Amino acid sequence: MSNETSAPLPGRLVGSGLNKELAQTRGVTRRQVVGGVIGLTGIALLLGVAPNITSDTKAFAFEPPPDALEISFSPVLLISLIGVWYVAAGVMSFLPARFDRLALIGQLVAAALAVPLVLAVGLALSDARATNVTNLLDESLLLATPIALGAMTGLWCERSGIVNIGIEGMMLGSAGVGFTFYAILGNATSTPWLWVAILVAMLTGAALATLHAVLSIKYQINQIVSGVVINLFALGLTGFLRSEVIVPSGNSKGVATSEIEIPLLHRIPVLGETLFSGGPLHFAMYGIVFLTWLVMFRTAWGLRVRSCGENPHAAETLGIRVIVTRYQAVILGGFIAGVAGAWFAMEAQAGFEDNMTNSAGFIALAAMIFGKWTPWGAFGGALLFGFTRALGSRLQFLNVEIGDFGIPSEFFQSLPFLVTMVVVAGALGRAVAPAAEGLPYTPSK
């Protein structure tokens, strides 16, 4: 909250107007703080890490083992080079303000270089010789799927002015109800019923969203309460369905959606095979993110939704039916949450377990705030989370050891959360919610 007074500081030109909001009251910009950390990391890499690495050539593989395309490298050299870049990026951040754009580029490249850096250090400290990078990308995208979908749910609700803590419940509920239908009607194996079940999952998401909308728009109850109600209700209902319906039906496990290949794209050499074949709901996610952006920012209706979230009174003055628009947006979000639920119960695996979403809905909420309430930003947050999670399990698999101390698997499991926190606290700064979010609205007629 200290940053409220972050106007350009007297006697000192901060930024080129581009990043005035990054200015801190202490006379140091956020970019300089980040740059300092990057520079110190570089020095640590050059002086601390690189000299202590003894292992010889390692490789990044891009294809599965027989005749894999591999790029070999010397860990010491690669780590040193990245270290040099980090130091340079750190120095750039303290140049006069007119080099600000340069500093930004330096830092962004440094952030991207963190990926090969972590992999190289991990490889160097383990016994493995190579690691498959394409696979890692694929896993990241897969793990990002429910987070990105959940974030889009949150986006539609919150941009229209309705807080949504209930993403988790909407996803869990639609996973449970969807799979129940699949287990009863299709014995969890028949493909036509699978698609019916996915539809049911989407309708369940929409139904829970409708409940959320009625409670928070019509009855004007606190929107956080309403979200918590949905989370609890979904937890209870799906647990009840599992033990009273799914398990007795004997169809606890079944056949998930089959992989599809994107025409043409999957023929791209090296990468195509892995990245462009996968589950249909996974690919639907890209479409949903793109459409969310397109509809929300390039159509009249999207503008109406956003205006309802920013200033409903002004919106009403312009003839927008705020209540109707909010209902539409929230229920649309519910459909998207239903897709995420279907992904859990019918694509990632065919089955339902109690609390199987395992707080993915909350992480989606975090990804949405991370992306500052924008579709691509939220998608970026989801990708960051998916990637760090995939990276964590990859490093865990590599059995990384420092000296005799094996890095515990719990560390790698908490990696995505640590990274998200550092990025949010360090580089991202304040996120501003839609202005009218959380406020009940009574039409003025």
Next chain:
Amino acid sequence: MNNQTSTDDRPHRWILQTWNLQPVLIPLYAILLAFIVGGVLIALIGVNPFEAYWALLRGMFGTPDRIAGSIARSVPFIGSALALAFAFRAGLFNIGAEGQLLVGGLAAGWAGTWAFMYDTPGIIAIPIVIVAGFVGGALWGGIPGALRATTGAHEVITTIMLNSIALFGTRWLINSTDPKILRDTSASVPRTKEISETARLPQLVDSQPPLHMGLFLMLGLCLVVAFILKRTTFGFETITVGTNPHAARYAGVNVNRIIILAMVLAGGFAGLAAASEVAGTNYFFQPGTFAFIGFDGIAIALLARTNPIAIIPAALLWGSLLSGAPLMQQEADVSIDVVRVIQAMVLLFVAADAIVRWVFHVRDGTESHLDAPTTGLSSA
């Protein structure tokens, strides 16, 4: 931050509410309605709802031991609900009680196994464990508070992340055998050693789970929080920041200080709850025993409309429902998840009292709203 639901604590209002039965009546009707919804669900699978509820009721309050057990089950919820409620009053949405409980419990469990504790009298050992729990929770709550105040990082993100970090961190400290950190290798499950006999909270009733002095710790905490909020400058400033941070700053309140302190205290309350569990119920720390206590705390605090005194009956309802459910499953063969549905419906009907009024034809008397900003999400 919205301020349309300003707190109104003038005495005549309080008297009005005391003599007006509506504040009691509406929740009772809401509970009734919630049980009806749950009953429909039970009837759908072909079980007589009355039989199921009779078993549930006996599970909750059937024997003196079960009553004690229900109360004991509710005790930690009071602390975790206060952790949300207090931060909420400062305009912060603290989803992090889950992690704050874990770190508090870890600290308490660790302090209880310090070598000198085994020959320290209870009058010193117990406070050490309790304070350790508070400090642990306060530390974990203080991080999001400090980040919010200094970098503007949203507390919803940071508390969610810290929950998971606490889970994996404590799991490592407890599970790890090489190096052995806090694990009691003689125990069959990963947990700390048992804390010193002297550091244990005295037991009141040997029920399942045991009812211990932690109850009074939590009840006292509710009174303290109510006092802080109503009668101290700090409490007033906290509520001001929660209602309108811009006005608070204009009035000379150090908003950052309040944000950090509110989160530190909120985390500390969760830590106290965890310490009371470690010192009174389990006598060791095991991460699994705290699952869902923090998340249920959110619902309980909201059920109580973030009023620290109202948290007591709300937590009692929550804990006794959870404690009675196994008997219902055993006797009527109904999944305990029904209780979750009932809890969700209680929260729904208490919040949406318009539905209750409509069903039971209760006239709209007092306007009761959440004593807090309507959202912890909007950025201040």
